[in-house]
Amino acid sequence: MNQNIKIEPAYCMNPGVTVTENGVIVSAVFREKESCGLILYSKADKSEITVQFTEEYRFGSLYSVKITPLDPSKWCYRLFCGSTFFVDPCCRSIEQIESEGRTIRAGGFFYRPDDKLPAHDGACPKRAGETVIYSLHVRGFTMLDKSISAQPGTFSAAARKAGYLRDLGITAVELMPVYELQPVTRAQDGPRTMEDALALYPVSKRGLPVRDLSVKKVNYWGYARGFYYSPNSSYSSSGYEGGPQKEFSDMIERFHEAGISVYLQLYFPSSVNSQQQIEIARFYATHYGVDGFRLMGSVADIKVFAADPILSDVRLFYTDFPYEEIGGMDAENPEAGPVDTGNLFTHNNRFSTLIRRFCKSDDYVMREFLYEFLKVPSGHGNVHYICGSDGFTLRDLVSYSERHNEANGEGGNDGNPDNYSWNCGEEGDSDQEDVLRLRRNQIRNLLTLLFLSQSTPEINAGDENFNTQFGNNNPYCQDNETGWTKWDNGETGEYFREYVRRIIRFRNEHPVFTGIAPFKNTDYIGCGYPDLSLHGAEAWKPDLSHFSHSIGICLCENYVRGKAKTDLIYLAINMHWETQELGLPKLAPGRRWNLLVDTALEESFLDSECIMDDQHTVEVAPRSIRILNTVTSNKPVRNRKKKANKTKAEVPAAADAVTESVPVKEQKDEKE
Secondary structure, eight states: OOOOOEEEEOOOOSSEEEEOSSSEEEEEEOOSSSOEEEEEEETTTOOEEEEEOOGGGEETTEEEEEEESOOGGGEEEEEEETTEEEOOTTOSEEEEEEETTEEEEEEEOOOOSSOOOOSOOSOSOSSGGGOOEEEEOHHHHHTTOTTOOSSTTSHHHHHTTHHHHHHHTOOEEEEOOOEEEOOOOHHHHSOOSHHHHHHHSOBOTTSOBOSOTTSOOOOSSOOSOEEEEEEOGGGSOTTOTTHHHHHHHHHHHHHHHTTOEEEEEEEEOTTSOHHHHHHHHHHHHHHSOOOEEEEEEOOSOHHHHHHOGGGTTSEEEESOOOHHHHHTOBOSSGGGOBOOOTTEEEOOSHHHHHHHHHHTTOSSOHHHHHHHHHOOOSSSEEEEESOOTTSOOHHHHTTOSSOOOGGGTSTTOOSOSOOOOOOTTSSSSOOOHHHHHHHHHHHHHHHHHHHTSSSEEEEETTGGGTOOOTTOSOOTTOTTTTTSOOOOOHHHHHHHHHHHHHHHHHHHHOGGGSOOSOOOOSOTTOSSSOSEEEEOSBTTBOOOSTTOOEEEEEEETHHHHOOSSOOEEEEEEEOSSSOEEEEOOOOOTTEEEEEEEETTSSSOBOOSOOBOSOSSEEEEOTTEEEEEEEEEOOOOOOOOOOOSOOOSOSSOOHHHHTTTTSOOOOOOOOOO
8 A cells, every 4th residue: 555645744733633635634642751653554454654743743742743645534543652552532433453463442533525514404493492302322222122123222223213202202312422432541530539439449337348349340321531532333333334423423414304403411521621621512513413412520611611602503501500600701702792591501400309209299399399390591491300311210210219229239339329219109010000000190290290390301211111220220330121221111101102292292282381481470461360370279379388299380371372362271280198179260251171181090181171160179189280271161160169258359469469479599509
């Protein structure tokens, strides 16, 4: 092979690889004073070329060379410093090559004819409230899917589920780390403090080790330092033309064609600095058309991410953005004005904890739950979820009161001990119909409250399909049936798929659940009802005490639809273990309360009109939710049950209607 190549300074200031018209540019950081450079390996004839870095290629600690002519598809490379050889952490792929009679790993150059893609293609919904996110692990998502006839667990297999997700009502997928992982070394990610060391080598109360250190476990989740620019080759189909990069790109295109945005999880240990983190996100946005990033681990400076002009069109998800500080910041160009926070989303476990506690009838939770359930972020987004990869599945949440992580080899002591779960009467699998019925009812309650909360809802892969991890709430090392999504869950799986489809459709049909403007709790358009009001055993009198488990939430659709006739949606929520009655606001003549959904019923969605006999109160079964709306009807109204004498009209003045309806409190960070 022709090895007559030219090496010249490139003056590229960013570490990594750039493919030029007739060659490549390689930039790498070397802080040591030893001899350094790179070795090129020919994939065709196994020949090698050594490129020694000299002072003319150096600026500070960064060396940058341009190599021409070179076909990047036919070569790969490794860096060296002194006698140490290693794969460039900024390489675009991981290649297996033969050198000196042994197989070694080398870095590949990013190469394909369509080298760059637009930042996004319009698949991302304009409003945060219209987004429904589905979180998945590319490999585990399809490994057990019998509809995938060839090479499950790949980017292509995940792409083949795009139609299924679209029909379910999903508008965005969030992918767990998709990049190659770097081998963990003590220098990179070893313990830095005594607390870190104790976490790596846990012991029992008797001082005995609880982790078998002789067993090497796979990092199934991928939360570690990676070759961030290189899509994981183990997620690529064998023989796919163009390799992992092309298959990953094709998967994103397939999702976009289905109207589904693609978000990536990026996990950064503290060893990855702020500049590197920004460049990695920029790369996926500009080269692959990724629509957003969930930033995890040790994010160096979240305000820099938020203000980055190249990332202004993608969505960023983080535990807590300092929105007030970010909104007042100037971009790199002072004349550009303040940073737009519309694409910034809070993503933490506050709602997850509260909805779990609320649905299992914990005391001292009503006010906090209502605050999170009804809070509409102003100028930014907010993600609500019940279950994530790092905890119980939805099925296990109502089937196990304790974690069962023995398979992880750590004595069952790993994972979160505080899950706020409830087994509904029997731990694990059960054949008792009353237990199974209660579990199904609880799942319906949880899904209903998730998708009707004022937020961007996110569901974890398989939770719509009755997926189980057999009580393991920390399957970080379970690259097997425990960690994989299970699709063959019989009639129950089919039932919950349809339930999720119906509740998402209901949410989309009623824009009061997808608004982006905070509620004012007043009748500011003069329609006779406030935009939001709360109710208890009597209308307009909610019970927000520490021991309350029932609440009526009335939402007026006129504020988002501008209709002449008043349309109301009433959520009658009862998480008490006994039947409760909730008061209904009085309606105008000719209008009636109609029952739409009852989670106490297996067939929860009522497809025909069901006008309530009692138009003054609604009776709600134990641990269930009823959803009512208003319709025009001349059906006679039953006389109201005898109660204490009324002293006021049914509908008070707008200013008094919800004086104490929605609790207002300062948000406090929840200890992780």
